Amino acid sequence: MKLLNLPEVFEQYRTIIEETLQPTVFIDTEERKTSLFESKFAGDPYFPLTMEYPKSPEGQPLKLLAQINFANVSKHLPNFPEEGILQFFIDGYDDVLGMDFDNGQNQEGFRVIFHEHIVSDESQLLQDFSFVEVKEELYFPVEKEMALSFEVGYEPLSANDFRSEKLYAKILTNIEDNDNLVDSFFETLNSTGHKIGGYPFFTQNDPRAYGDYTESTILLLQIDSIGDHILWGDVGVGNFFITEEELKRKDFSKVLYNWDCY
Template structure:
């Protein structure tokens, strides 16, 4: 048998493949619009699409930032899509990212909502001197259709407060209060809540696994969890061993290739810190015929639920990762 390698500063320690979660987390679902490529649909300026030319009325010219013309990723026309809770029911949402070698990874994106789609389309796609974008041909748009469905968290969602590994799962009680501890790829997560039917998560904090840039090895992770358990017990909590029977396997899956709402899906890791309140605005995966984020990567756009309900897309964030 090959001896396991010691983790280095740049290599995290291996964790079990079968990620697990408590059954009350596994039961959570979110509504989502599953978006499918529809090459049979005409590519008009207002069509929901990946790539191509977005709707550009005189009031909304093609956007530029410090790097020049941005990269157009996708457009969603809510008048032709199923109604999704908290999302607009009319108008168009457009997603742009910075045109640089990282395809906007470390720069703010632009999520632009055009509420009224009655002005004539007058703009055009810019000519790029250098186009590192994910589309092989930025001028060719691929229309989309959408189906409303639901989505449950899977291994590839990597929401830190839902997905953990077998390297640590502890449930403690103090009266009606409870606390859970578990380890993810990058964090040790502490959650608090109260028992009122289905447990409700009221507080979440993360204990990073790599202080000073160094990864904690599996033994150190267990030691850290043990110290947190000791702190909780000193505060009146007690480990509830019966909750071990409520740990289930996290479903394996990559969700949808293209989607609005639902859960994000990642190839490598979620760059948001645990407890980040943002939700998935849109997920754009890779498709050989249309769009490719490096090596079959995936992009996610995030928004705070309050901003989404207020139709405020000014604080949308963006990340993508690749195999």
């Protein structure tokens, strides 16, 4: 389990920081072929023949970005499913990868689908996904299929989370005149990496600080630009958020999708 490590200069603020700790499931990847049922980035999704495959408004089939089989995820995260498969599809034929800058909850260009009851008979599942295309000149965030494994831990509020200005007010006030300390603080509490739960990382601003997104405090999934085969634009990051009440109801119709880069 990952523990909270702080530079000596911030030890005096440990109590403040530890009060923000949230359970997190950190994700590791392995490049290999996966089954239809496994947790993965990219690859072929679990998809029953009885369902309509998700498409963009232009009729372009969306491509699987990630699939999480919660039967293989530790029961570490409050309100998250304990079984079932959660999927994230995005438009691989769109320059902004299906994100709507004006309405991050508009799922026309992306889709979050939850399969609560799993069909085990593969003959009842879609097998051929050759109809899913990606624009050749567009770099899809995940270049190669990757199997996922999970490690539980806890994570403090990230410094660029929209809530940090209030919760870290004392710390930020004390260090605001020292640029090196400010830089170190943001680097220490950066929340980078692949994860479920915990807190997000942004290369730009937290979109939840604006409009109707302030209740979308639960990080459903974060995929970071890590290694040779995951890249969002110019070394960016992708995030999906949901409200606590929506998560309890397993209602993924208003998930907030955001990605940004440097």
